[in-house]
Amino acid sequence: MTEQLERADLKRAEWQSELFSERPRRGELLKFQAEWPLKTINVRVHRNHAFEPVASILEPYGAFGGWHAEFTYSDYSDALDFSENSGNWDAEFVWLDRSRYDGLDDPTMFEWLTQRLGRLRGISAVPIIVMLTCASPSLEADLEKAADGVPACHIARMSEIADMLGNEFLDTRLAKLSGTALSGRTLTDLAREIACKWLPGAIFPPIKAVALDLDHTLYRGVLGEDGIDGIELTPGHKELQSYLKELRMRGVFLALVSRNERQDVEELFHARKDFPLAWADFSATEIRWGDKADGILAIAERLRIALDAILYVDDNPGELRSVAMRLPGLPILHAPPDAFATMRSVKYYPALWRWRSGKDDSLRVDDLKASEARSALLARAANEDEYFAGLDVHLELALDPMARLARLAELSQKTNQFNIALRRIPETEMASYLQSGESAVVSVSLRDRLSDSGLICMMVVQRSGENLDIEELCVSCRALGRRLENIIIGEAVSLAQRKLGKGKVRCRWRTGPRNQPALKWLRQASGDPLESEEGISTLEGFGPPSLPAGITVSIWENSNDPK
Numbered sequence: 361m362t363e364q365l366e367r368a369d370l371k372r373a374e375w376q377s378e379l380f381s382e383r384p385r386r387g388e389l390l391k392f393q394a395e396w397p398l399k400t401i402n403v404r405v406h407r408n409h410a411f412e413p414v415a416s417i418l419e420p421y422g423a424f425g426g427w428h429a430e431f432t433y434s435d436y437s438d439a440l441d442f443s444e445n446s447g448n449w450d451a452e453f454v455w456l457d458r459s460r461y462d463g464l465d466d467p468t469m470f471e472w473l474t475q476r477l478g479r480l481r482g483i484s485a486v487p488i489i490v491m492l493t494c495a496s497p498s499l500e501a502d503l504e505k506a507a508d509g510v511p512a513c514h515i516a517r518m519s520e521i522a523d524m525l526g527n528e529f530l531d532t533r534l535a536k537l538s539g540t541a542l543s544g545r546t547l548t549d550l551a552r553e554i555a556c557k558w559l560p561g562a563i564f565p566p567i568k569a570v571a572l573d574l575d576h577t578l579y580r581g582v583l584g585e586d587g588i589d590g591i592e593l594t595p596g597h598k599e600l601q602s603y604l605k606e607l608r609m610r611g612v613f614l615a616l617v618s619r620n621e622r623q624d625v626e627e628l629f630h631a632r633k634d635f636p637l638a639w640a641d642f643s644a645t646e647i648r649w650g651d652k653a654d655g656i657l658a659i660a661e662r663l664r665i666a667l668d669a670i671l672y673v674d675d676n677p678g679e680l681r682s683v684a685m686r687l688p689g690l691p692i693l694h695a696p697p698d699a700f701a702t703m704r705s706v707k708y709y710p711a712l713w714r715w716r717s718g719k720d721d722s723l724r725v726d727d728l729k730a731s732e733a734r735s736a737l738l739a740r741a742a743n744e745d746e747y748f749a750g751l752d753v754h755l756e757l758a759l760d761p762m763a764r765l766a767r768l769a770e771l772s773q774k775t776n777q778f779n780i781a782l783r784r785i786p787e788t789e790m791a792s793y794l795q796s797g798e799s800a801v802v803s804v805s806l807r808d809r810l811s812d813s814g815l816i817c818m819m820v821v822q823r824s825g826e827n828l829d830i831e832e833l834c835v836s837c838r839a840l841g842r843r844l845e846n847i848i849i850g851e852a853v854s855l856a857q858r859k860l861g862k863g864k865v866r867c868r869w870r871t872g873p874r875n876q877p878a879l880k881w882l883r884q885a886s887g888d889p890l891e892s893e894e895g896i897s898t899l900e901g902f903g904p905p906s907l908p909a910g911i912t913v914s915i916w917e918n919s920n921d922p923k
Contacts, residue, residue, distance in 0.1 A: 370680070376701075377696065378392075379421060380705040384548050386547075386548055390417070394428075399427045399428070400427070403432070406455065407455040408457055409436070410540045413538050413542075418551045440454070442483060451559060459493070477490065489514050489559065494530075500515055511788045511791040512562070524549075529543060557708070561713050566669070566714060567691065569670045570612060571616070571672045572616055573652075573679070573695065575618070577695040579597050583628060588632065593635060596702070600703040601635060603706065604706070605637055614643060615642055615659045617646050619652070644659045656670065656687060664777070667689065674693075680694060691709070724814075731841070733810050738843075748909065749908075749909050751808040751810070753808045753912070754806070754913075755805070755914070756913075757802060757805075757915045758802070759916065768803060772784055772785040778875065779833075780833045780879070781830075781831060790820075798860075800820075800855070818832070818834050819832065821856040826864060828864065846905055847904070847905060850904035850905055853902065853904070865898070866898050871893050885902055
């Protein structure tokens with residue numbers, strides 16, 4: 361299996377030059393055949409024009425991401441007459457040609473389409489992706505705002521592709537043959553957007569970090585030979601660095617893995633004012649002469665994320681092969697001499713793009729830097745009271761905060777270390793919990809004098825007779841190690857009891873590959889050894905402890921905007 365993963369990683373790297381070229385060629389794309397196992401993704405397509413011409417081009421991009429899509433098509437219909445959900449889907453596509461609704465102005469089209477999307481959400485719990493050909497940017501923007509109120513509903517910005525392609529966007533001459541007025545160039549570009557951005561962004565765990573080589577990757581040249589002034593920031597490398605900077609601002613960690621002298625690298629980033637990237641933009645750096653795989657392992661530990669959430673970029677195929685052998689399953693990307701090509705490969709790497717980037721995403725990167733200062737404070741403090749007093753911790757709890765739906769679902773789906781039940785609750789199910797009188801959803805946000813960590817905990821509690829069952833409990837890894845777990849969870853339980861009343865508190869749990877920190881806490885809180893694969897344990901007498909000096913708590917009940 362390890363050998364198979366290694367071969368797949370290296371073969372995918374060979375595909376890059378065509379998949380992520382400036383203008384991919386349909387004929388060349390169709391030659392690519394995966395030689396590795398693919399996960400099957402089931403997608404239902406509701407359409408009024410043909411989707412099949414796009415679907416055929418999706419295959420190599422899906423294979424690059426490790427999946428194969430099986431499509432189930434509706435009849436052609438302008439009415440969007442959704443059938444009942446009788447299949448097991450992973451996503452719903454709404455694929456409409458806006459030009460077929462010439463009799464409807466934008467406000468009328470908006471009202472009708474939002475009503476139909478509400479109908480679809482009522483019969484389907486999986487993510488919905490709306491792709492509206494020939495729609496105005498203003499209609500797309502209005503639909504985006506409306507979709508914020510529909511769980512897991514996303515509006516693709518097709519107008520941006522139309523603006524980019526101009527007269528090449530449509531080819532009405534082929535409409536009768538292909539079933540759509542979209543040109544061949546448009547179909548190829550759309551296939552890449554769907555397979556590399558829109559679909560992975562809706563259903564797959566995200567890439568959380570990009571780890572980068574330095575020489576011939578972030579610039580042209582070799583630092584140790586050419587010196588600080590001798591290396592060249594080409595236009596392509598400048599654009600690549602600018603895009604990486606943008607990713608960092610959206611909450612993606614950046615890391616350096618380089619065989620150089622650390623002092624030389626630090627001096628490089630301080631001296632080269634023409635670099636868009638600065639030394640401070642890197643959340644972790646492993647600059648050493650040893651094995652790069654060891655450096656990547658150290659970065660994963662430093663960032664507290666799994667290896668499969670790190671994209672490694674290097675110009676040296678030998679290094680990529682060595683790393684792939686040591687760390688099978690680690691996403692890798694080749695950086696060719698043309699840095700524009702590297703930038704496109706990073707831009708389209710599956711699961712790196714996200715539908716939403718909120719405050720909590722940007723806080724994640726800055727919050728990591730404060731962790732070292734907290735560790736130093738803990739080492740100096742005589743006891744916990746002195747530690748908390750020095751931190752000045754503030755917890756903000758909210759009960760049933762519908763405005764935080766997306767972030768609550770994200771914590772459930774993407775938290776690994778402190779995720780007790782591993783339910784992976786999607787937005788649609790989370791919305792049902794938020795609106796139910798028999799359940800309570802509690803969010804906890806955290807800040808201290810060193811940083812604002814944002815929303816770091818979510819708990820779903822369900823009334824079950826005389827019991828209060830914790831169906832899901834997640835704490836972000838960046839909140840761990842501060843000795844706050846008992847306080848955070850105790851306060852969350854207390855707030856849930858305000859709505860649901862008293863009862864025996866039980867916690868559902870399941871053993872997973874990486875949630876040992878959560879299970880360790882539950883063993884201590886319940887006294888249960890947790891010796892099976894899953895179960896439910898009682899938290900006898902568990903409640904909010906007395907707050908040490910330096911910790912304050914504020915509570916928002918039944919508020920859609922806890923700010």
